[in-house]
Amino acid sequence: MGYVPPPLPQHGLEEGPILLKDGRTALLRRARPEDRPLFLDFLSRLSEETLRMRFFSPTSPETAADLLLSQKPEEEKVTLIVLAGDPPRIVATGEYVREKGKDTAEVAFLVDDAFQGKGLGTLLLERLALLAAKRGVRRFQAYTLAENKPMLSVFQESGFEVRAYREGGEVEVEFEIVPSEKAVERFEWREKVATLASLHPFFFPRGVAVVGASRDPQSVGYRVLENLVMGRLQGPVYPVNPEAERRDGVLYVGPLLAYESVNQIPGPVDLAVIAVPKEKVAGALEACGRRGVRAAVVLTTGFSEREARALADLARRYGMRLLGPGSLGLAHTHPGVRLAAGLVPLPREGGLALSSQSGTLARAVIAYAEGMGLGISSFASLGAKADVSSNDLLQFWEEDERTRVILLYLESFGNPRRFSRLARRIGKKKPILAVHPSRDPVVRALFAQAGVVRANSLEEAFDVAALLALGRLPQNPRVRLIANASGPSNLALEALKEGGMEVEQVDLGSTARAEDFQKALEEALASEAGSVFLLYVPMGFAEKEAVLAPLRAAQTDKLLLASVMGEAGVRARLSGGVAVYRFPESAAIALARTWAYKVWREEPLVFPDFPDLDLEGARRLLEGKTRLSEEEKARLLQAFGLPLGEEGGLELGLEVRPHPLFGPVFRLLLPTPLGPQVLGERLSPLTLKDAEELLRPLEGHLELGPYREVLLRLSRLVEELPRVESLALTLRGARVAQAEVVLRAD
Template sequence: MNSRPPHGDQTAGSPPTVPPPPSPAQPAGDGSRGPATAGRGTGQNQAAGPAAGDGGHHRTGGTPRRAGLATLPALYPAPIPQDGLEAGRVLLRDGTAATLRPARDRDRPLVAEFLGRVSDQSLMRRFFAGESREAAVESLLQVGPPDERYTLLVLVGDPDHPRIVASGTYVRDERDPDAAEVAFLVEDAYQGRGLGTLLLERLALIAARHGIRRFIAWTQPDNRRMLEVLRASGFEAEQHHRDGYVVVSLDVQPSPESVERSEMRDRIATVASLRPLFRPRGIAVVGASRDPGSIGYRILEALVMNRYQGPVYPVNPKAGVVGSIPAYRSVLDIPGPVDLAVIAVPRDAVLDVVDQCGAKGVRGLVVITAGFAETGAEGRELQERLVAKVRGYGMRMVGPNCLGLINTAPDVRMNASFSPVFPPHGRVAMSSQSGALGLAILEYARDLGLGLSTFVSVGNKADVSGNDLIQYWEDDEDTDLILLYLESFGNPRRFARLARRVGRKKPILAVKAGRTAAGTKAAGSHTAALAASDTAVEALFRQAGVIRADTLEDMFDIAALLANQPLPAGPRVAVVTNAGGPGILATDALAAAGLEVPEPSPATREALRRFLPPAASLGNPIDMIASATAEDYRQTLRAVLADPTFDAALVIFIPVGLADVDGVAAAVRDAVAEAREAGHHKPVLACFMSTRGLRQPLAVGDERIPSYRFPESAARALAKAYEYARWRRRPLGRIPAHPDLDIDRARAICREAAARGGGWLPAEEVDGVLEAFGLPRVPSRFVRDEEAAVQAAEELGYPVVVKMASRTLVHKTEWDGVQLNLEDAGAVRAACRGIRDRLAAAGRAGELDGFVVQPMLPGGTELVVGVTEDPLFGPLVAFGLGGVHVEILQDVVFRITPLTDVDAAEMVRSIRGYRLLEGYRGHPPADQEAIQDVLLRVSRLVEEVPEIAELDINPLKAYEPGRGCYVIDARIRVEPEEPGSRQRSAPDPGDA
């Protein structure tokens, strides 16, 4: 089912982005920016300091007026595959797993077998000229550099005897380097299962990285299936007829439609692949035992005793009956269909069992057995063989080394684990990376009365991972809230992408263990020194809207609120209490968490005055005093829920004397029921500070009011819910496509430096990279000696700054390497000699590259913008107050690239010194949009040029609104890019 074979050379190159439209150069001084070019001088296409005439000592011209960020076109980040872009697991439309990888010359026998199974019609549609099968083998195995031609293969079957079922190839057009011809071939038995679309998407991403903008596909008019693949891809397409063929031209740059359709297809395939795990037609327990102490016995008992709504088949080669149920010697002996096999056999027997399951047609595995990657190198190798077998048979696997999984749905009732606890049915789904902790979690959830829809212990996450489960739960009608206990990430950038999308529908609440990893890596820049081990996780959660709990107890406190109450519309909380002390504690806790405790409206105060005793306090907290009755609680709560002043209510009760706990609880229920009938849907939290607590849950119909032992717990939970509600209401954000970037120039500079071995770029190369990305710089001259420095100062105009330039001495201030306010030639010479002499005295004169001369820029607010590379999360962008105080004050926030305009604006507002940027006590405000523009350009720079490992702009001087901000000093370190070294280009298998 495929198109004409490609002809000519092909390439595949740079990361996929929407290329900026051409922008004509503007006359100097008109406030516009033309495209940055390699030949441009340092005095052009750059920002200047404060406007002339304000008393400043600058001679850099007027400030360019940038187009507003909101007016720029948007970039659409390409989809992020679960495994590597070019190799790893893929899922077919029906949920079957397969393996994707590039073609290799040694694949000749496999390709010949593949073509031998393909029908003559399919072969003709792929190789129009009726090529022999031998010639077709040679055509598919023409391997070249990816910027010329590339072939991907999809394989299934036992890893020792795999078979190819599909191939896709692009070849760059010799006549049009922006285009490549693309063709596909899918084995007849696998047609209609989404392989053509999958190969098209992957080849498009690879080709776009190598500079290809369009795919050209030739196909026969009656090849409707191929034409539908091309039309349904979501890529912008043009179609015409030529020489009796249909020619389709596809723009392979990601677009909103292509990204949305790709993610939808991925979600459908993932859900289909996991359905046999959660809703199997039959379950085999392999390793079922008669020994009550064995795990196999406990799993079988859990399935039977919790009334799994389907057949269960014990598998034990040494017993004919297990637990009064007929047993089978092998999975192959089971007469009925088996969708799920729970494996609890010794480690060395697992692979043989997987072979049996594959032959039986089992779709899903839960491997309880331990002894794999968690044990060391030998275990890792065995786990890799296990995963290869599972994928070869098209199966999905939870584990190994896991507790199992649970589905509480009444029509399933599956406890495929060795947990003795079967939680009540509810609308909360949970994944735990720890099996042992999972046992405690299930027990705690049961004691709290928190109902679960599904629970999965992912163990080593060798196949099914948190990202897969999030996609499954996204549209699961039984799930409203997702809980995650995480110990590690495998593909955090994909996790962030999924969480941003799913979090708009359903809250994702996570505990991430390992916040305080001992030690931090040696750092060569301010940014790297500030990026502690947990920084990337915190940044990811904030950007993706994931609610972070510090402890499991906090997680369940927050979950009790999110699972049962509406989200707060605002931060204003009414506190209703019968004791002053707890009310004060609650007020302090709410304020500390960023919530507000305003006074009731005059109408509400008047209503309260009618029935509360004169001694009651009608402010906030509303203290009804110790004599408050259940009726007082009912009327007071009803009044505050009707008051538009408040967005939420916290009800505190502490027993005094013979207080009626149950009566107060009933009054709270009644008040909430009346409020709901009146249309007041505000969250309500209770705090019953009684030694025996509440005998019955606070339930209003299907709604449950969460009850806490102490007000601080309730306050923290409500604050987290409000923070999530704010994130959910904020705009999605967009990545502006700046039209003035010279990406090729920046890449060329950094790749050339990386080829030299990498390291810190010399000053002139740093300036070239910044200029290529339109970052506003102070005019600078790099010079080698004192006389050249004097000449540069004469050209720039006094007063000037002289700085030492060194690729190895990072912090200039440690060497007194920045000399300010130099008024004449003598001062410049003396500054240069002083820097050289200090380094010579320390024996480091050979590390001085030269000097940088700049005009003085007085005033402004000093900021820092930086990037450091996290080995797992990719680039982290930092922003905060700059200058010499950056590491002392540490007023810095981090975010993961790529930044959206919403991310950049939030970064600026998130530092503790933000009031300084707004203007504070005579200090002028800063141009916040210009700062955000710098953050967005830096983010794009490190995404487009992966060789950049560290970047430090310190200081970045920001001036009044409309007058911009300017890079005063910058450093860039590059490293050779290793294939697969960055998650944004080739994620490792596994994930959150």
């Protein structure tokens, strides 16, 4: 069995926003001594039965608070709390306590009666297990009353291999907390369930309030209301504006009844679209929270990063999720919803899911997609990304049956390591295309490892999307290229070969007629080629429609595409079951990218394990250290099985440096008289494929097996020991001749 990287939460492991099972939001953080009043309030709200289940006997709030807040060194005890509401109140707490020098810790939880059944016990167990494993704890123990079925269920459904021992009325459970495939799958599944529940009010609202609705055609509030009504939303719309027109004591915005505040709305309101001046946004958001609104889209712009975070914090205190601020809105074309909640009219229905940080760009992109004949399943403009991010949307689209292809326009990353994990999982089911304005090689490495189809431009992204939207992938790298013009055919040929495809070129000549194309097509469909590429240049001997009609009518599982030169309009469009391009290079590059995605999709994600690692020895070696001696560096590397010394042959440099967003970055360097040349970059943790890709420039020059093992062992080192901030190794042969190790301050 291979190594299983531990899961990564969207926010901080021990501090940050969390999602409950029902989709509501809360805040997780470490407990502090000054939290005693919060603990007393929490404990005084609990029923006697809940306290008895936790402490096994009647316990006063004061005594319980002292026990829960008792101070021990961080290596021996970690206590987490969950806060919810406004003002924030503790609704759950969990802790683990270990004996000094032991690799076993005792774990326990306590959840507010009103919040039981919302997944908080499971979430605290997961977080405590991840924190403890980083500190060298290998197993958890817990003691509970046999009648405490909910707590026993938390352990049994955790994904860990739990062993239970009953003695009298008590049960002792024990389990290894080293991440396993099953435990990580359960973590991912639970997080997805919570994320989908939190996004449901955005995409399936029972009612929509427009805060700032107006009858002024030039106003944002008017356009929002118009898009909701003209899109034929399948549910009620409630205009909210205390200054709306009043007739006989009743407020109206156009033909719709209006309300002075969201509190006056009689029906259910799941989603609020806020289009008020900046200084009124916080008040509007708070009113929505008090009304029980579950989701808010803030269209208002002009917020600084700090101000945007403050809005997100305000929303979370009410269990509400926030899209924006500075969002253009969202759309969901599901026929049972028909939601256009923002400044974009309801798009044409289709299989493309689209996310963009730039609102103005999003409008143009949707128009371009519709011009291609490519419809939208749903769309979200992220704006400042203060809360809802592309990582959330990816999990929604993973489960959305109407979404075939996901296209992301990213200007920045919130949690790129989490993005990578999600994209690796979701990309195995559905293709993800991404456009990012940066040419940073680290961003390219992130996309390559995650299986994301990276495009250099939006046009290129849509070229690939047109092929992927057909719902078929090439079954092999062979392409039958049928053309009536050798020049354009050669352009396509070179682009396909550069993309690793095998091309069977059929030159029909410039006088080819429609029947010549049809005969060549029949032969191509009967061949073993995985794709058929028809290239047509108008020469006066065959009509375009007569050439394309047999291609559209073909009944095949092969991937079909065509290039028709000389046409105006978009670069690519869907025509029946065929993707048609203006330029042969565009079609060829799109096909090569689609094949590369197919190859990645079928490649298993393998994280090799090494049973000879001395993890405990390595952790003990780093305890209390701020720097390592040469002897200690050697012992650290030996603990991970890295070979020391020198062999003859090529000298290489291998660096692992921290990146503030992307985590540890591996760089393979070749020393030259002009300075080190970067041969490749990859992000930790490395799969077997990642290590092979990093070493690809050296193929044919070295026996790569030993170097691959060095990379993979080093990846385990930086994953297991977060105290190691950076490393710089000199390799002579596949052995470490010299090493620099920098430790992170505690």
